[in-house]
Amino acid sequence: MERDGVERLLAGAGADSRRLRHALALLCEGRWWTLAELVRQSATSRRTVESLLREVVLERDGDRFRVALVDTPSYQDLLAVAAPPEDPVAHLLPHYAHVLDRLTALVAKAPRARHVLDHVSATPETVLRRALLLGARFWLPGARLLCVGDHDLTSLAVKLVHPETDVTVVDVDERVLAYIDEQRLGVRTRWADLRLGLPASARDHDLALTDPPYTPEGIGLFVARAVEGLKDDGRVLLAYGASERTPMLAFKVQQELSELNLVYEAIYPDFNRYFGAEAIGSAADLYLLRPTTKTRPAVQSRLTRQTTAIYTHGPQSVESTSEAKASSGGSGSPLSGRPASEVVGPAGFEDALAGFDADLLVGDWPKGLSQPRVRLSTWLAKPYAAAPQRVAVAVPPGLEAALPRLLLATRAAHVRLVGTALPPLPKALSPVYEVNEAGEGILDAVRRPQPEGEADTVLRRIMDNSHAKLANTWREALIAVAAAQGTSLTKNEARSLIREAADWSDDLTPLDAPLHRLSSLREAVTRTITALTTTT
Template sequence: MEAIAELLARAGVDGRRPRAVLAALGEGRWWTLADLVRETATARRTVEALLRETDLERSGDRFRLRAPLPGLTGATGREGAPADPVAHLLADHAPLVARMDELIVRAPRGRHTLDHVSATAETVVRRALLLEARFWLDGARLLCVGDHDLTSLAAAALHPGLEVTVVDVDERILGYIAERADLLGLPVRTRWADLRLGLPASARSWADLAITDPPYTPEGVGLFVARAAEGLRDREQGRILLAYGASERTPALALKVQQALSQLNLLSEAIYPDFNRYLGAEAIGSAADLYVLRPTTKTWPALSRQAARADGLNAAIYTQGPQAVESAASAEPVTAPGGSPEVLVGDWPKEVLPRTPRARLSTWLAKPYASDPGEVAIAVPAGLEAALPRLLLATRARRVQVTLAAPPASLPAEPLSSVYELTAEGRTVHAVRLPLPETDEARILRRILDNAHGKVANTWREALIGVRGDLTKKQARAVVSAVAPWADDVTVLELPAGRLGQLGEAVARSLSAPVAAG
């Protein structure tokens, strides 16, 4: 007990966390380390230090006290923790919690290189409940900036009048959310984006509220929150909800994150401690605070500065993998491209073809290039490989040479193979543009893909009118909406891979789809 008393004394006024651990142990139930960390929102190292000083009975990975510890009553328990503003509402939504639990279990496994850790089903439902309790949601729009947690599905299920858009870099998550939303009849749109390269056009100035659970580096939090702000259409009343957690042992890291938020000139209206709970992230107690942030008039000028810091090789935002902050300085240098490119896209060394025009990766994806180059060279840094299909579709060049950080494991398939013949040579991918196809279906698909910066529905409509010849613009648009309702207000470059894969079949159906009377 002396060692425990010393640990508690060392904790000082923050001693409720270790006392909550001891109180939980005193309940006599069996625990796993992960469950005890999550239940008490206490860093794993703190929990382990306490466990080393207690007499435990073990069964596999579970444990409990052999005998009660004296003095673990009253104020030593967890009843003194800050109140959860919506905990009292959760019991009335048990069916939604059960549904979300099933959806989370079936969802694609998290990727450590993207700092994925799943929130619990109770957490995502409580997020939705807080939105409802704090804001007026009738006719409102919610932008989920990254959504491995599936908050989009919980929010849309709880609030029938809420429109939701999900922006994410993980194709698997986007495909899963789109599939589940379609099956459940939920108004959830999905958009592909690597936030280091910008927010999708259809998500900019779109939302009234935004929510994000970003990588917990200062760079990651700053970037994701900045993109969330770019997504707000209501610059006066819009809000951003941020999930961010740090161990009680690392206050300096939390300070750096708050400094990143301060650089965006955001007002912290509220911070709910330990609101979010996770199936993992034990280093931070499997918990994160929930911030409610409000932009100010000084926020908007700060966004462009944040975007400039995120572009290109400086876009290290994760804690693990090739785009971890610690890995940014070890990138292999880019060598001169072959051929005679008319444009260099990406972060090429200054000494490489110094007189050749250059474009940022983000600019390349955001808008068509001013001229119509026949040959292009693109440099893609480690961690941005998922952007390869979009970078190729963003140009109509006859030849494109892409230099990657490492040899590709595979080359992109449909629908990119409808546009380019692709070959790989070491770290370099060569793309040679194919001639126009001959069938009506293939020509419409190719026209859509060739106009990758334009809205899919608009290009499709005009191409369909040219082929069928019996449709007005209104009728053609109705046909497109009927066969592909997800094609409205989106560009090819924003469509997730799953939707891109459905384009060919949807185009085929549009050629014979009936026209509504009137």
């Protein structure tokens, strides 16, 4: 058999031909492969695998292929003689076949990946092995784990394997948060756009795990937020992969990690496998990182220069925002990296504020405007000191998911929202705001009058205090209802009624709550009012 091309390819790769030899060994096993399967199994980039396939004589069956069994002896002296680096938890997998079956079903039914969020689904085996590695490396009973983004559903794997672990997920994707809650495995869910901040209820964890967008900007942001969510002696587990052809990309990412003054306790090569991401071999390493005494100051410094461009696709990709900024002569918004005219939509700044005498500007507005202003992140982090009645909010492209929270963060009578693709107001906010279009890319949200009726009054009080803990506001409102009825209700009695109606309500604020929780809030409030009446 002619094999000169294979030999030249292997010789050219030198010591790094180990990947190619492993892929060749897989082709010679007698098993049929698709390109995606071979890429994932060998953890080798698609381009590198394709270079091998061009030199090997294959037999084919549709989109599947292999080296013919009669030809495999010709390649035996070229094959890798050792297995890939040992999987530290491979020996545990046979004991968790039932968990793998459950995870396989959960991953299959999970919300579809969103291209603009750089979603690529990890395999069920990967999320199970993450849970097993956590348990092999750390003592998990009673430990607190924070999943910084969790499209892969690692949180569910951890609860299935280590049910005594306290697990919290923060994510910008409402579908992911709702799906995790539907499984009722005891995972806490919090909404957060990490470019704008980390919820206060997502702090003080022992461990954090993240599989972020694979850009230096995305890695830097997600790891910085993971550190924010840790105790001083915590650890961060990071999934990150790059093609063997592009070591400079990995170098830039590792520079981001170095700037955060993190210690590399371990790197598990090719630990994570994916459905897709063939450009990086459908695989990623798993980093185990430990903060030092210099990490938190570095994190704060990193977050002060945060932009929203962290993805590889969509309106907030690093490439598209860089091109847009360059085309505008560098006059982009500090927050978004987009030209100022794009941040506020086609109407432009002057038209957006025409006929609207704003007391306060939120977000990125031109310096020439005289009104006081506040950053989006500050707006969400704490109540504004004054009480403005008319607020204008610039919503940058890619941050539209924050719109409900930007509205909840104020009690202003009239809020004007300005952006390029503003979504409709979710029904969960309809008890508070009436919204109308005021022009292209402009929405006017007018605060509704205070409602009548006990349940509606309690619900509105909760929504009006969006920076406060939801359960605390609910408790005080229930006590007030009881007093109006001529009865007394202790704080402990009120807490008990709330936990029975909404066991998810502890510690989070309305700003942190996923929309599906806010949507179910009126029904839960009504249950506590009914229970209060029955009890008293």
